[in-house]
Structure formats: structure tokens, C-alpha cells
Amino acid sequence: MGEECKLKDKPTIKELPIASIIMTPATSRFYKTGDWRSFRPEIDKNKCIRCGLCWVYCPADAIIRTEEGDYEIDLDYCKGCGVCPEECPTKAITMVEEAEV
């Protein structure tokens, strides 16, 4: 699955597929909403008990479960909504402000 399915902002008639049918599935992966963040979550591995609740509750599907069973934030998509620190039972997650560029 590649970038070829992604339309320009201003396609011509010829560039638009018939009936605007989106020929490739799962195209929301190309929309990296990580840009929206003002705060990002950071997981303290020493406090994390690997319950997986953050992964369950994340509304953006932006928490990854590694093969070892750890949980990591997918910063490409995390919008910094703050639900994961709310749900974490051991308060292992803190929201850190993104530095101003």
C-alpha cells in the first residue's frame, strides 16, 4: 500500500477516480494527526504494569503494543487528548508540553 492512492489537494477531473471511489483501503493512515498535538503523553516504564487500559481507551488508536508486551505511544498519530493518563491505574503516564519551535 503506497502513496499512489493519495490525491493531491486539487485534482483534475482526470485524476479523480470514477465516482470518487477510494481504491485503496485504510487511507486514514496517511493523515498523520500527530501534528495537532500541544501536549504528548510519556509512559514511565517503571510504573507501568502493562494492564493495556491505555491501549483500550485511546480514541485515536495511537498506542502500540510491542511484542514484549510493552506499550508505546505512536507519536505519528497521537493528538495529545489526555485520555490515557486519566485511565492509567498506576499514574504511569504524564502529559508533557511540546516545546514551541
Place this chain on the structure above:
Amino acid sequence: MAKRIPIEDSYAASLAVKMANVDVISAYPITPQTHIVERLSEYVSNGELNAEYINVESEHSAMSACLGASAVGARCFTATAGQGLALMHEVLFIAAGNRLPIVMTVANRSLSPNISIWGDQSDMMASKDCGWIQIYCEDAQEIFDIILCAYKNAEDDRVLLPVAVNFDGFYATHVIESMVVTSQEEVDDFLPPRKIPSFALHPDHPTSWGAVGFPAIQTEIKKQLEDALRNSKSIMNEVWNQYGRITGRYYDIFEPYKTEDAEVVLLLMGSSCGTARIAIDRLREKGVKAGVLKLRLFRPFPDKELRSFLKDYRVVAVVEKDFSAGGLGGHLFSEVRTSLYNLKQKPKVLGFIAGLGGRDIRIDEFESVAKKALNIVNGKEKMERDFMFLQVRE
């Protein structure tokens, strides 16, 4: 001179409906009309408006509920846009044919596909033949004033027809601007409570509505509606004059701007008229004699008035935000052209389709249209079939 207040266009509509003291509101929310019905539900909820607010499950039901309530004699209101209007389609004909003075605001929105919440005029145009009186407004002041006039016109004994008050989705719903509010005393004086017809649905004097039309009578039934719609124009003018005497704001079938010595006239409906006027000012600075004719009344179509006004111009460029697929361009263009057909001397009428699905029409685009129209009438350019789509990336 009454003070201007800041107000969002949608809320100007809600305010007019409240001040008209409607009895029944039956509506289904749809972008970009939602603010209108939300504010009305607040008014009903906090007691500012003593009305029945019926939350229906679809627009088809919204119009059906209005039908029933209006038949009993209630002053009714509904609002919709785009797909919502399309869903109401069959009931629109029923409302008009049953001579029910319902007033509906349509926040003109593009018809799917693709799913578009943005403004264009395709929704009302797709239902233009339903028998409703149809008026197009530009801004908050007009929306407010025209709604009040619409009730008075609709409920007149000589009219008894529903009125659709149209305005561009987003451009004339989600903009905050200023307007003058007519006082409640003036509104009450101008628009007394609805006079309930003797044939209204009431147990004291029962009647039957919704008759079958055998072939022997359907022609006359349809012609009766056509005559009513045609005759409503003069009453509309009476109402607008009366409103003007009270408020100082007079409305008319159309409004010219710098057309006196114009070689090219842009003809439009809705909010883009304002942008077009700025284009006219800029064109005139560059020595191009252009003008705008803003059309307000679309049904009944004022062909006589347009013939009389347009006959001596060189070229008329109709710019609209709709088209009839596989047909002959935009709906307004076709009707303007046909209106002028029999004139021995008439302007060249050209059609331009733009602004579909909320595509912004810029000042310089209007300037280009005027110049192109002049080029065509001067033989410097050709346009196949006399109409074209603008803004298309081929």
C-alpha cells in the same frame, strides 16, 4: 433610525420566525441549517416563543407534520438544506397543491454525491417545480425581512401558497454581520395571527383533504395551482411595499446595480451578488461598463419583468451555482433565455456555472466572466451552446 445589531445570519432567520409568532415548528437538523432550528428550540424551551416544537425523524416527516398542522390552521415553519430538501421532495408538491401557507428556509446546499455540506443552489433547483413561491436572499437583513413578508404573502386569501426562503449555505448562515430589527409592535401590526380558512380541518366543520384526481379533473387541478402561483406575484409586491412603508426597506422582484449604461449585465441570485457588485466597481475603474442584476423572485418566474428590463442590453451573463445534468446548463440561465426568446431585439444570454459545492467565487472570477461575455458578443471568443462550467480543472 433603529440601531444595527450584530447577528449571525442563521439567528436572524430564527429571530424572524420567533417574531412571526409561529404555532408549530417541525424540523430535522442538517448542516448548515442547524443553528436556525437550534435557536428556535431554545426560544420554545425558555418560553420566549409559544409554539409546538416537533422533533421528527426525517425531513420527509418534517414537511408532513407541517402539512397536517397547517391544514388545521396553524402558522408553521420548517428549515432544511441539501439532501434534507431532496428527502422532502414529494411532500413539497403536496404542500403547494393543498394550498398550505407554510414558510420554509432552505440553506442552499450541494446535493450528493460526493457528500458535501457546502453551499450551492442545486438543492432548491432540483425541486423548483413543486409549486412553492421561491425567493433568494443575500444577507441577514434580507433573510429576516423576507421571512416576515413570506408569511404575510403566503397567508393572503388570494395566495394561500407555501414560500421557500433560500440563502447560500455557510455564506449566509454562518457569517456574523449586522442588521436592523423591526420592532415587535411593527411586526404584529404587519403580520397579525393567521386567519384560519373556513375549510380548515376542524371537527366543528369537517372537510376531506387529499382527494383522488381522475384523468377528468387532474388537468384543471394542476392549472388551478399554476394560476394561483402566477397571481401571487402581484400580492408579493403589495406585501413588499407595505413592509417598506413600515420599515423603510423596500424589496422588489430584482435589484439592479450600475446597469443604466452597462454593456454587460451579470444576473445572479443569492449572496454572491455582493461579491459581483465589487467586481462591477473594479471593472468600471478599468473602463468596462458592467452591471449586476440581482434576482430575488424565482417562482413565479418574472419573465415579463425580465423581458422589459433586459431587452436593450447587449449581453447578459447568468452566473449560478447549479446545473441540470445532461440539460442545457443552469436552470436560471435556461429560464432567462427562454423569457427573451420572442423579442425581436434581445441581448445575447450566456450561462456560467460556478461555486458548486462551496467552491468560492472570487471577485476576479466575476470580472473574468464579464470580460468573457463581452468578448463573445463582440465575436472575439466563442462559447459552445452558450453556457459553460467555470472553475473546472480538466
Place this chain on the structure above:
Amino acid sequence: MIEVRWHGRGGQGAVTAAEIIAHAAINEGKYAQAFPSFGPERRGAPVVAFNRFDDRPIWVRSEVYEPNVVVVLDSNLLKNVNVVEGLKPNGILVLNTIKKPEESKKPFLNVSLVTVNAKKIALDVLGIPIVNTAMAGAFVKATNIVKLDSLYEAVKKRFRGKAGERNVKMIKQAYEEAVVLG
């Protein structure tokens, strides 16, 4: 006619700021428009809002392409959005930033810059970083399009009671602290 573009994120109140200033201008007898970029918006997504101000009725109803003033509520947006696109020559950029004014000026040499640390003001007065009314105050400092008193009135109508008073305080403080770099 003056045209303004506001940059913020959904939920930060950019649209509200544009509305309040339009209210203030209209109550002063001017003509004004305020509108968001049309479409659905989500919390956190970059949003834009617009104003027009004039002493005569405003007829134009297309989008704003060449603003005279741009206001940025969230400087993190500078990473991804070209906030000065279309800004007219001699245009003004009003920026919410924690950086020192001279440091903010670096990428904006050809633009008149006005900076204010609106976040600090909001945290001081409200306890939460809602910067829109503070930025409205900075906007007035930068442009003088409306009188401060008109803005206070408009904001007190929008936010009743204590909230109104706090917003007035933020406007005042931002007005005083905003630095006009030119």
C-alpha cells in the same frame, strides 16, 4: 476595508475571538463580518477564522485571501501552517508566543510583528491556557480597529458574571503587555 485571518486549533476559541471583535465593531456603528472557514471542525485540528471591517456595508462574501492582519493563537501551528500566506505588504502578524520579541522576529523580517505571551496571562487569570480573548486584546493593541471599551462590552455580553470580568482582565493585560515590534 480591513481583512483579518485568525489561526488556532479547534476548541481554542479563534472563531469566538473573531465574533467578539465583530460585535464590538458593529456596536460602535461600523460594519463587520466574522466567519469560520466553512466546514466541520474537530478539537485540536488547525482552524481558521476571518473578519472584515469597514465604515460602509460590506458586500463581498467570498473568503479572505489577502488579509491585512493575521492573528496566531497557537505558535505550534507555525510548524505546519504558513500563517503569513497572502498577508498584504505592510501587514501585521499578531503572535502568541513564549519567546522574546526579538527572537520571534527572525522568521518574519518583512512583516510587522506584535507578540504577547497570552498563555501566561491566561494561566494567571483563568488557570487554563485559553488565550482567545487575550489575543483579542493584543489584536486591538496592534490595529486599533475598535476601542478597548467596546471590546470589554462585547466580551461581557458573551461571558456573563465572573467569567466576563476575568476575560476583561485578560484583554487589558494582553493589551498592556503586547509588544509592537514593527
